[in-house]
Amino acid sequence: MSRQYFGTDGVRGRVGVAPMTPEFALKLGWAAGRVLADGHGARVVVGKDTRRSGYLFESALEAGFAAAGVETDLLGPLPTPGVAYLTRALRAQAGVVISASHNPHHDNGVKFFGPDGGKLSDEVELEIERLIDAPLECVAPERLGRAKRIDDAAGRYIEFCKGTFGEKNLNGLKLVVDCANGAAYRVGPAIFEELGAEVVAIGDHPNGLNINAGCGSTHLGAVKAAVHQHGADLGIALDGDADRCLMVDAAGNEIDGDQILYVIARARLAAGELSGPVVGTQMSNLGLERALLALGVEFRRAKVGDRYVMELLRETGGMLGGEGSGHTICLDKTSTGDGLVTALQVLAAVVGQKKRLDQLVAGMAKFPQVLINLPVQGRAADVLAQPAARAAEAAALERLGTHGRVLLRASGTEPLIRVMIEADDDALAQREARALAAAIEAVQA
Numbered sequence: 001m002s003r004q005y006f007g008t009d010g011v012r013g014r015v016g017v018a019p020m021t022p023e024f025a026l027k028l029g030w031a032a033g034r035v036l037a038d039g040h041g042a043r044v045v046v047g048k049d050t051r052r053s054g055y056l057f058e059s060a061l062e063a064g065f066a067a068a069g070v071e072t073d074l075l076g077p078l079p080t081p082g083v084a085y086l087t088r089a090l091r092a093q094a095g096v097v098i099s100a101s102h103n104p105h106h107d108n109g110v111k112f113f114g115p116d117g118g119k120l121s122d123e124v125e126l127e128i129e130r131l132i133d134a135p136l137e138c139v140a141p142e143r144l145g146r147a148k149r150i151d152d153a154a155g156r157y158i159e160f161c162k163g164t165f166g167e168k169n170l171n172g173l174k175l176v177v178d179c180a181n182g183a184a185y186r187v188g189p190a191i192f193e194e195l196g197a198e199v200v201a202i203g204d205h206p207n208g209l210n211i212n213a214g215c216g217s218t219h220l221g222a223v224k225a226a227v228h229q230h231g232a233d234l235g236i237a238l239d240g241d242a243d244r245c246l247m248v249d250a251a252g253n254e255i256d257g258d259q260i261l262y263v264i265a266r267a268r269l270a271a272g273e274l275s276g277p278v279v280g281t282q283m284s285n286l287g288l289e290r291a292l293l294a295l296g297v298e299f300r301r302a303k304v305g306d307r308y309v310m311e312l313l314r315e316t317g318g319m320l321g322g323e324g325s326g327h328t329i330c331l332d333k334t335s336t337g338d339g340l341v342t343a344l345q346v347l348a349a350v351v352g353q354k355k356r357l358d359q360l361v362a363g364m365a366k367f368p369q370v371l372i373n374l375p376v377q378g379r380a381a382d383v384l385a386q387p388a389a390r391a392a393e394a395a396a397l398e399r400l401g402t403h404g405r406v407l408l409r410a411s412g413t414e415p416l417i418r419v420m421i422e423a424d425d426d427a428l429a430q431r432e433a434r435a436l437a438a439a440i441e442a443v444q445a
Helices: 023-036 054-068 082-091 122-132 151-164 187-194 221-230 258-270 286-294 306-317 339-353 357-361 379-383 387-403 425-445
Strands: 012-015 043-048 070-077 094-096 107-113 147-149 174-178 199-204 236-237 245-249 277-282 300-302 320-322 329-330 370-373 402-411 417-425
Touching: 023 043, 023 054, 023 094, 023 107, 023 122, 043 054, 043 082, 054 070, 054 107, 054 147, 070 082, 070 151, 082 094, 082 107, 082 151, 082 339, 107 122, 122 417, 151 187, 151 339, 174 187, 174 221, 187 199, 187 236, 187 339, 199 221, 221 236, 221 245, 236 339, 245 258, 245 339, 258 286, 258 306, 258 320, 258 329, 258 339, 258 357, 277 286, 277 306, 277 329, 286 300, 300 306, 306 320, 306 329, 329 339, 339 357, 370 425, 379 387, 379 402, 379 417, 379 425, 387 402, 387 417, 387 425, 417 425
Parallel strands: 043 070, 043 094, 070 147, 174 199, 174 236, 277 300, 277 320
Antiparallel strands: 012 107, 094 107, 236 245, 320 329, 370 417, 402 417
């Protein structure tokens, strides 16, 4: 059964345009309340990032939950993984995050966690969708849900993150932390400071409109400049809801999610703490796979999307997985991708092995990889299903032969077609990516 509203990471879109309207959010809260927290006295926790539209959707969702007879705990601005943690810690029936992650301020979205802090199954999401289109039936007045603020939500999450670092400290390290003017603007710097680091915080003055704007994990220029200016040991770049983390070393070299996953996996292996395969995606760099295999570590690929990485980890008994974009999952520490926990695991390797970040990633040689994002009108999947698109993909594969690979897919979060070419030669990757992108554009013409 196809989805009408849910993508790979909840419901997302431009504010004021279906489905991201106040009316839809009200109905979504009611439907989710009926499915996830059915029964008198059931509770959900709701967090958000720093978008101005978060107030609007928070109020609408709260009303929907109340109409379904569900109590709502409001957490305020908090990273997505912080909401996942507090869903478990407060023993709520569900967690809700109002965020469009790395997208600009004019987008927003709603995503859910189950009581275990994990993402919802396809079956549960489809049941919520079914109810969205049903008439809204309000519970009796005496059964209406209420709402309250959880004032210590940020402090609880800070302590949780610090607990994943163990007994070590960050004394003597200078870090730049780019909070993307998003959900981690308070908790992010506090975590590293309380562990002993000298912290230079940037992207920590949200105004409701500047989230992800020229900062954070989607714009690494800001953190690179700050690392150089302040002579920092490394830089940490989060996205708007802080479930992603990318880094830069002291020289300003970008460290992507594949390299981060390699550093953490190698540290776990050295400590005798790695179990199961490491899971990446179809987009993961071939250099990661080969570097892990050289260490004797099995590597598996899931479909693109952290929900699919999580599914494969659970199927195979793995504990580490992630994407090049910076979603990294450490199931021995938390239940979902967490940018701050990820950064702490890399820092634990830096401190524990007494090596610089550039030294830790040196064992992984990246293959040239070119990604082109093509805007699309209508459904990207429909464009890719056309015979001309499939033929263009097949032709690119034939030209590359044994020298590279092709990935052509529809984005699960944006109206884009992603064209990826990986090859053993950069010029070849660039040439084939441009050729395939032009062929797909011609299909849309």
